[in-house]
Amino acid sequence: MTVRAGGELGSRDKVLLAAMTMFGENPAARLSVRAVASRAGVSMGSLRYHFPTQRELQDEVLTRIYDLVIKDDQIHDTSVPARDRLVGRLRQVLAPAGVGAQAREATRKVFEDFLLPESTEEQRAAYLAVGREAQRRVEYWLTVLVSEGALAAGDNTKRARFLITLVNGLGLERALPAEDSILQSETDTLYLAVDSLLGSGSD
Template sequence: MAGSRRQQIVEAARSILSEDPQSTLAVRTVAARVGIGASTLRHYFPTQQSLHEAIFAAALEDTPSEMRIHDTSTPARTRLRECLVQLLPPQQPISGAAADRILTALSTSFGSSSTDEARNAWGAYTLRTLDAIVGWLRVLAHQGVITDVDLRRRARFLLTVVEGIALTRIIPVTRPTSAEEEAILDDALSVVFRDTPA
């Protein structure tokens, strides 16, 4: 029962965040959503950071969708773009509690206080995402839209570009405009489609 209760708490917190990305995830709010007391929630997640880490790890377990990658009635670039865009965080400026959560998650994964669990979750997510992109490229190669050469290298290139755009969305620096982001993604797609058969 402990595993399922813990999962219920994480899912409730994720649900609250999907409704209100700026939510601070107050213990009483999350506990009420699950139908438990605040002390019970604290039994599973003694600190706010432990809850945030669990939410982050759960988000990393999500598998990217294939979207319309198989739909040949839609241009291949459009299909691949849609698949890649789903990997990005929301485009609106992130501030307050949402920004703090993301920065805490990044620090937990890569900072001096990083944990093996967080690094492993991030590594597993990266491999799953890379495999998903390879799969999308393989579909396009089977359709004859791109050549079936170095798909993993191309996938890693696309993931690097997407991660770069994602980083500019979540770290408080001067953000590129939507048009600049689209141009960057178009440049990356041009590399992938450069050897498109005639």
């Protein structure tokens, strides 16, 4: 973030800080530009100058949040086997969902915000923004593994969709009753999926 002389944030950074705070308070929140502008203490015109569309604001906020929460430098650590690095990154995606009561609350929130009501354009945009960022992030990890030769060249878009679908299912499982250790079965499933991409026993 850029700090002006006198320690004051610029209007763009005020908007981003307000939007990130609102997202942190409620990850399913719909970042309405009016609410963000009000929280940031800037005019709608100022917000629109920096972020002409709601999608641009949402994408920037999600990119910054993922950059803070999910550290991509670990995907480059070739001292760790590729399969372990990729499973570790996928675990980071799952981490915010929590387990048990926390996972149930997160699932309930998603259901109430995106499935229960008739979907509005704003809700759809918010949901798609999260999906685009997840897709971008997983494709990037796969591209890194292709570039180092740990993963054969191929359609990383389809591969990323496969892994995201798997992670979404595991996130739902975290909210449901389980007979065995959910974290152990989750680990087994993640490694099975990653090995299917890398080739069984790949580094």
